[in-house]
Amino acid sequence: MNYKIALIKGDGIGPEVVNEAVGVMEAVGKKFGHTFEFVDVLLGGCATDAVGKSYPDGTAEKCKACDAVLLGAVGGPKWGSDKPAEQRPETALLAIRKDLGLYANLRPAALRPAMADACPLKKETAEKGIDLMMVRELTGGIYFGKRDKYQTEDRGLEATDLMAYSEKEIERIGRRAFELARLRRKKVSSVDKANVLETSRLWRSVMHRLADEYSDVQYEDVLVDNCAMQLVRDPGQFDVVVTENMFGDILSDEASMVTGSIGLLPSASIGDTAPGLYEPIHGSAPDIAGQDKANPIATILSVAMMFRYSFQRAEEANAIEAAVDAVLAEGWRTPDIAEPGVTPIGTKEMGRLIREHI
Ligand code: IPM
Ligand code: MG
Numbered sequence: 001m002n003y004k005i006a007l008i009k010g011d012g013i014g015p016e017v018v019n020e021a022v023g024v025m026e027a028v029g030k031k032f033g034h035t036f037e038f039v040d041v042l043l044g045g046c047a048t049d050a051v052g053k054s055y056p057d058g059t060a061e062k063c064k065a066c067d068a069v070l071l072g073a074v075g076g077p078k079w080g081s082d083k084p085a086e087q088r089p090e091t092a093l094l095a096i097r098k099d100l101g102l103y104a105n106l107r108p109a110a111l112r113p114a115m116a117d118a119c120p121l122k123k124e125t126a127e128k129g130i131d132l133m134m135v136r137e138l139t140g141g142i143y144f145g146k147r148d149k150y151q152t153e154d155r156g157l158e159a160t161d162l163m164a165y166s167e168k169e170i171e172r173i174g175r176r177a178f179e180l181a182r183l184r185r186k187k188v189s190s191v192d193k194a195n196v197l198e199t200s201r202l203w204r205s206v207m208h209r210l211a212d213e214y215s216d217v218q219y220e221d222v223l224v225d226n227c228a229m230q231l232v233r234d235p236g237q238f239d240v241v242v243t244e245n246m247f248g249d250i251l252s253d254e255a256s257m258v259t260g261s262i263g264l265l266p267s268a269s270i271g272d273t274a275p276g277l278y279e280p281i282h283g284s285a286p287d288i289a290g291q292d293k294a295n296p297i298a299t300i301l302s303v304a305m306m307f308r309y310s311f312q313r314a315e316e317a318n319a320i321e322a323a324v325d326a327v328l329a330e331g332w333r334t335p336d337i338a339e340p341g342v343t344p345i346g347t348k349e350m351g352r353l354i355r356e357h358i
Contacts, residue, residue, distance in 0.1 A: 003311065004037045006066040006275070008096075010044040011089060012284025013294035013347075014072025020296035020351030021070060021303045024323075027355040028307070028316050039066055043096065044074030044089040045284075054079070055092035060099035068310040069100070069277040072299060073284035098139050101271035103169070104176045105136040105248065106305070107281055109235075109255035109265060114328035118260025118337060121232065128236035133180060134255055135240060136248025137173040138269055140165055141199070143245045165199045165244065170206040172272075177242035178214040184239050187218040191227045191243035191251065203244065224251070231255055256281055263295030263336045266302035268309050276310045278302040288335075292346035295334040297324055300354055323357035 007022065009015040022038065029035055041062050048054045054074075063069050074089035085091045096102075111119055111130040119126035145162030152158050174190075181188045190207040192200035204221055211219035222230065224247045230237065231251065235258050243251065256262045262282045270276040280298030288294055304320035307313040331342070332353055338344040345353075 001033075001311070002035045002037065003068065004039065004066045006039050006041045006063045006069040008041045008043045008069060008071040008074075009046075010072040010074040010284060011046055011076050012073055012286040012289040014044070014074065014284055016072075016290070016292070016294050016347050017280065017296040017299040018070060018072040020347060020354075021299040023351050023355055024300050024320060024358065025303055027358040028303075028320060031319065031358055032313075032316050034316075041069070043071075043092045045076050045079040047092065048079055048083075048087045048089070053086045054089050055086070055095045059092075060096060063096065063100060063275060063277075066275050068275045068306050069096075070299070070303065070306065071277060071279035073280065073282065075284045076286045078286075094143060096277065097269060098144065100269075100275065100277060101139070101273065102269035102277055103137060103139045104173055104270050105134075105138040106180070106268045106270070106309070107134040107136060107248075107252040107255070107265065108132070108267075108305075109134060109252070109259050111259045112264065112325060112328060114325060115260050115264070115337070117339065119258065120260070121235070121258060125234060125236070128234075130235045130259055132235060132238040132255060133184065133240050134248060134252045135173065135177045135180065135242040136252060137165075137169065137242075137244045138248075139245075140169045141245035163197070163199050163244075163246075165202060167202065167206055170203050171210065174207050174210045174242060177240050178210055178217050181217045181240040182214070186216065187220075187239035188214075189220050189222050189227070189238055189241045191222050191224050191241060191247055193224050193247075194221070195223060199244070207242070227251060228254060231258060252281060261295070261337045262298070263334065264297050264301070266298050266300075266305050268302070268305040270309055274310065276306065278306045278310075292348055293335050293344075294347045295336050296347050296351050297334075297354075300324060300351070319358055320354075323354045326357045327353045 142163040308317035
């Protein structure tokens with residue numbers, strides 16, 4: 001096959017990790033007989049610097065002409081929250097998610113075998129294994145609701161952010177979660193705050209309807225505060241966790257830390273039509289940018305997710321994941337995951353070793 005891939009290298013360590021992931025793709029192409037056409041797409045702080053806005057006109061169209069999008073990372077202190085919205089990298093990230101219809105964000109948090117010691121939880125807890133899939137609703141809720149800031153007569157400035165969800169939005173993300181659970185350990189934990197929020201009560205009622213329909217899948221409701229606690233108490237209990245946008249933002253960072261390093265975790269954002277967008281869940285780490293210190297594994301594993309979810313190529317995905325595990329099992333570590341006493345290797349060397357294993 002020939003695949004056309006949009007590359008959004010972005011800011012900070014983004015370009016470095018994307019370069020290694022592209023190298024891995026080419027190695028996979030050689031082995032399995034695929035070719036790639038790469039299209040560079042400007043988005044994020046680098047776009048603000050180049051053309052004055054973080055989401056240049058035509059960005060979505062360029063991406064839509066491709067089979068998938070690979071994104072490194074966007075953001076940095078240079079384009080902080082004091083800057084106008086159109087210059088902030090986060091604005092661009094939310095816009096591309098919305099414009100490509102990427103309502104389902106899959107964030108697997110798994111303890112890789114060679115990394116069991118990196119789990120900050122008790123040994124007994126880690127030994128039970130951690131392998132969960134966070135399914136975060138990505139184009140609705142408080143992230144996209146109406147915002148306002150206005151002067152009041154007696155309380156000074158006041159601000160509001162509206163959280164809204166429709167049955168339709170809840171149902172489509174719910175279906176994704178149940179379908180994924182069927183391919184895994186057949187359990188869905190739906191996270192909400194139904195004891196307080198109206199949106200959560202609607203969320204819960206739609207999920208219950210789906211739970212009846214997918215009766216072969218075990219289902220539970222979990223309140224978001226309890227979920228935050230359970231993730232550090234006993235993360236092994238979770239298989240698929242489905243939740244709304246902001247809860248998912250917060251819980252997926254927590255889940256990632258439980259597996260030892262945010263530098264290892266990939267993500268996929270998908271909708272009902274191509275292209276999906278694949279990115280590491282870590283940020284742009286401006287403090288180490290350009291120093292060959294970043295961990296490229298999360299981006300490389302995002303490419304594995306691309307093969308699995310956008311191209312339905314499980315064999316290629318497995319080959320990438322096996323190569324990563326083999327390199328980790330040999331003891332190679334970038335600085336973020338190096339145990340004391342281990343001499344770390346750089347971004348490029350990690351990429352090269354993984355390519356070699358493919
Ligand atoms: C994430 C990030 C983004 C989000 C930010 C950068 C807007 O934290 O992808 O989790 O909140 O969705
Ligand atoms: Mg986040």
